[in-house]
Amino acid sequence: DQQVKQNSPSLSVQEGRISILNCDYTNSMFDYFLWYKKYPAEGPTFLISISSIKDKNEDGRFTVFLNKSAKHLSLHIVPSQPGDSAVYFCAAGPGGTSYGKLTFGQGTILTVHP
Amino acid sequence: ETGVTQSPTHLIKTRGQQVTLRCSSQSGHNTVSWYQQALGQGPQFIFQYYREEENGRGNFPPRFSGLQFPNYSSELNVNALELDDSALYLCASTFRDRGAGELFFGEGSRLTVL
Numbered sequence: 682d683q684q685v686k687q688n689s690p691s692l693s694v695q696e697g698r699i700s701i702l703n704c705d706y707t708n709s710m711f712d713y714f715l716w717y718k719k720y721p722a723e724g725p726t727f728l729i730s731i732s733s734i735k736d737k738n739e740d741g742r743f744t745v746f747l748n749k750s751a752k753h754l755s756l757h758i759v760p761s762q763p764g765d766s767a768v769y770f771c772a773a774g775p776g777g778t779s780y781g782k783l784t785f786g787q788g789t790i791l792t793v794h795p
Numbered sequence: 796e797t798g799v800t801q802s803p804t805h806l807i808k809t810r811g812q813q814v815t816l817r818c819s820s821q822s823g824h825n826t827v828s829w830y831q832q833a834l835g836q837g838p839q840f841i842f843q844y845y846r847e848e849e850n851g852r853g854n855f856p857p858r859f860s861g862l863q864f865p866n867y868s869s870e871l872n873v874n875a876l877e878l879d880d881s882a883l884y885l886c887a888s889t890f891r892d893r894g895a896g897e898l899f900f901g902e903g904s905r906l907t908v909l
Binding site for chain 1: 799826828830835836837838839840843851853885887889897898899900901902903
């Protein structure tokens with residue numbers, strides 16, 4: 682029972698272009714959503730989050746979009762840079778006292794070519 | 796500000812043995828969560844500790860247990876190791892009362908069970 686799914690195992694993008702990573706979820710109780718980036722031999726690093734009351738959140742080159750009716754979120758990276766090459770995980774969690782109890786997707790390997 | 800640190804970074808055990816993994820949370824954080832990441836998968840929530848008590852548990856058997864100490868550091872104990880327990884074990888901390896649910900991860904402990 683995968684409540685958070687990233688259907689694209691990998692994505693290849695040219696430097697300077699847009700990277701779009703997608704994520705679908707099934708649990709209506711999820712209250713906030715996050716994106717993490719992971720380099721080999723390192724722990725996941727927080728990128729950006731969005732709560733269920735919003736449909737968009739921006740932070741520099743990173744924008745997360747949330748479509749609650751479709752239970753879909755996406756991460757846009759513009760412009761993409763070679764240093765963005767990593768595994769990207771989307772994660773979702775309930776609110777209230779359940780902070781830190783996140784459900785992760787399987788990850789998407791992003792490769793940005795110079 | 797000291798980040799999340801985990802020890803050991805790598806270890807090898809045999810089936811049936813017991814293992815203890817350790818985590819020091821980031822300064823100022825009062826909540827610790829443990830995750831298991833199997834190869835090619837996203838992190839999977841094991842349990843969370845808040846104020847030295849277990850505060851939620853994922854779909855893991857009782858042979859996975861933990862502790863949180865007054866200084867907010869934590870241990871993950873796994874008894875009767877099985878081959879499928881081979882994975883990267885991630886510790887993450889947060890300050891629960893801040894909200895947003897952003898977790899700060901350590902680099903993980905890679906456990907191999909032979």
